[in-house]
Amino acid sequence: MRRKATDAVLHVVLLGWAALVTLPLVWAVVSSLKTDAEIFASPWSVPEAPQWDNWARAWQEAHIGRYLLNTLIVVGGALALVMLLGSLTAYCLARYEFRGNRLIYYALVAGMLFPVFLALVPLFFVVDQLGMLGTYHGLILVYAAYALPFTVFFLHAFFRGLPTAVTEAAFLDGCSHTAAFFKVMLPMARPGMVSVGIFNFLGLWNQYLLPLVLNPDPDRYVLAQGLAALAVSQGYRSDFSGLFAGLIIAILPVLAAYVLFQRQIRSGLTAGAVR
Amino acid sequence: MRHGKNRFLIGALAAPLLLYGVFVVSPYAQAFYLAFTDWNGLAGQADNVGFANFTALWSDGLFLAALRNNGLMLLAVPLLTIVLALFFAALLTMGRSDRHGGFRGSGAYRIVYFFPQLLSVAILGVLFQFVYTPNNGLLNGLLEALGLGSLTRSWLAEPAWALPAVMAVMVWAAVGFYVVLFAAAMESIPRDVLEAARLDGAGRLTTFRRITLPFVWDTVQVAYVYLGILALDGFALVQIMTVGPGGPDNATEVVGLTLYRAAFTYGEFGYASAMGVTLFFITLTLTALALRATRRERVEIA
Numbered sequence: 001m002r003r004k005a006t007d008a009v010l011h012v013v014l015l016g017w018a019a020l021v022t023l024p025l026v027w028a029v030v031s032s033l034k035t036d037a038e039i040f041a042s043p044w045s046v047p048e049a050p051q052w053d054n055w056a057r058a059w060q061e062a063h064i065g066r067y068l069l070n071t072l073i074v075v076g077g078a079l080a081l082v083m084l085l086g087s088l089t090a091y092c093l094a095r096y097e098f099r100g101n102r103l104i105y106y107a108l109v110a111g112m113l114f115p116v117f118l119a120l121v122p123l124f125f126v127v128d129q130l131g132m133l134g135t136y137h138g139l140i141l142v143y144a145a146y147a148l149p150f151t152v153f154f155l156h157a158f159f160r161g162l163p164t165a166v167t168e169a170a171f172l173d174g175c176s177h178t179a180a181f182f183k184v185m186l187p188m189a190r191p192g193m194v195s196v197g198i199f200n201f202l203g204l205w206n207q208y209l210l211p212l213v214l215n216p217d218p219d220r221y222v223l224a225q226g227l228a229a230l231a232v233s234q235g236y237r238s239d240f241s242g243l244f245a246g247l248i249i250a251i252l253p254v255l256a257a258y259v260l261f262q263r264q265i266r267s268g269l270t271a272g273a274v275r
Numbered sequence: 276m277r278h279g280k281n282r283f284l285i286g287a288l289a290a291p292l293l294l295y296g297v298f299v300v301s302p303y304a305q306a307f308y309l310a311f312t313d314w315n316g317l318a319g320q321a322d323n324v325g326f327a328n329f330t331a332l333w334s335d336g337l338f339l340a341a342l343r344n345n346g347l348m349l350l351a352v353p354l355l356t357i358v359l360a361l362f363f364a365a366l367l368t369m370g371r372s373d374r375h376g377g378f379r380g381s382g383a384y385r386i387v388y389f390f391p392q393l394l395s396v397a398i399l400g401v402l403f404q405f406v407y408t409p410n411n412g413l414l415n416g417l418l419e420a421l422g423l424g425s426l427t428r429s430w431l432a433e434p435a436w437a438l439p440a441v442m443a444v445m446v447w448a449a450v451g452f453y454v455v456l457f458a459a460a461m462e463s464i465p466r467d468v469l470e471a472a473r474l475d476g477a478g479r480l481t482t483f484r485r486i487t488l489p490f491v492w493d494t495v496q497v498a499y500v501y502l503g504i505l506a507l508d509g510f511a512l513v514q515i516m517t518v519g520p521g522g523p524d525n526a527t528e529v530v531g532l533t534l535y536r537a538a539f540t541y542g543e544f545g546y547a548s549a550m551g552v553t554l555f556f557i558t559l560t561l562t563a564l565a566l567r568a569t570r571r572e573r574v575e576i577a
Contacts, residue, residue, distance in 0.1 A: 043416030
């Protein structure tokens with residue numbers, strides 16, 4: 001009896017926070033299907049007929065579709081680059097003895113201690129001088145460079161933990177160093193690669209500060225940037241429903257990924273935190 | 276070992292180190308140099324001004340307001356987030372000593388709680404700007420529905436409420452992540468330890484204070500540092516959500532925003548770099564202090 005009563009209280013409290021978390025999101029979904037008049041009438045009203053047109057307008061006229069594509073290009077490119085370079089670097093530092101090994105490792109790991117704001121001004125001029133402001137490859141290189149420290153840090157520990165006998169066997173079989181890495185070690189490091197890959201993907205997908213400074217061309221805006229610009233620009237203010245729709249379109253890919261891979265995403269992100 | 280080791284190492288490390296050197300190390304190094312100049316973006320016109328930028332910072336009302344606000348965020352956001360997260364994590368793992376596994380639905384709560392962590396700050400900013408809208412926003416609508424119509428206000432337009440409103444968004448988004456983190460740590464407490472405490476007559480609160488908390492303290496410490504770094508930022512939320520941005524009356528100004536404006540609106544690149552250097556030393560000091568202050572006896576289980 002007593003346990004039942006405590007359980008009920010427990011669920012009420014836990015449901016309370018669950019409601020607090022979901023309510024703004026559900027409200028935004030419902031609002032994205034209302035007309036502007038309905039939005040202004042009351043936050044609780046349900047749309048008379050779902051206005052899918054809002055979504056089409058956000059996708060087309062507000063360029064959410066293009067921003068999404070830009071984001072996919074930049075994040076995809078940066079993710080591929082940082083995973084390749086990061087795993088190679090981590091592997092070399094973890095498995096080879098050479099002069100400067102420790103120095104390189106600490107120089108990389110120290111990068112995690114510095115606030116990005118400190119680098120912001122000179123970074124802008126570095127990218128500018130290279131002629132890479134507002135380009136895909138400029139953003140890809142910068143994203144990858146700033147994701148490198150954590151990637152190396154995380155994978156370094158991972159490669160350390162793999163047995164040495166395997167590489168030795170591979171060398172005996174005539175494997176080159178490169179082949180030993182790509183054919184033997186990398187597949188063995190898959191769980192670590194998945195964790196850090198998820199971590200990096202979300203981190204890069206959510207970037208706001210770097211594109212704001214380095215990506216001034218509205219045609220190349222990434223999603224976060226485009227969405228914020230829409231919300232800020234006064235001209236768009238009149239189209240509340242379109243902005244809600246844009247917001248939902250921006251949330252959907254992450255929500256879909258979460259529904260499919262929620263376990264991996266949660267363990268990937270939390271593993272990243274306790275390292 | 277096989278031959279060709281050096282060639283492999285050079286081939287493998289050249290590209291990442293070049294990338295890191297050009298885009299990360301060199302900007303950080305340059306920032307320390309620029310902080311001592313009056314550079315305004317024109318080539319060849321950077322004069323060394325010694326500590327002038329730094330002394331100017333201490334009489335810059337905007338910067339001081341920003342420091343104050345980041346300080347308030349630093350006090351409130353980590354504390355609130357950790358307390359809430361510990362509370363919910365304790366509820367989610369409650370009864371482990373007398374039942375096997377968590378209770379039914381415990382996993383579902385974690386799935387829902389965690390989701391806001393995946394939303395980008397830009398999305399959070401836009402979403403909550405709507406939530407706080409005075410006339411048709413969710414928060415005022417909710418208050419009216421609950422019969423608390425007298426509490427409704429223009430959340431982001433009142434100096435006293437704008438900063439708490441921003442902080443609430445940070446807490447809202449972060450709690451779930453730490454619930455999952457803390458709950459996982461709590462689940463790794465050996466069941467017989469909890470059982471022993473129960474047999475000794477320890478109540479839930481005593482068990483939490485004497486056993487659970489010491490066991491998860493390492494995780495709490497990590498959480499504190501991460502949340503502190505989060506609270507020292509706040510740039511994106513403030514820039515997107517607040518009026519001004521940074522207003523009203525500098526009530527939501529944060530260091531990142533002051534720096535961004537000084538550099539990219541006014542072209543005071545030397546001055547902005549001095550802010551960056553100051554921010555760096557503050558971050559470093561606070562991290563060291565937080566790690567020291569929260570140091571405790573570690574709980575080791577053989």
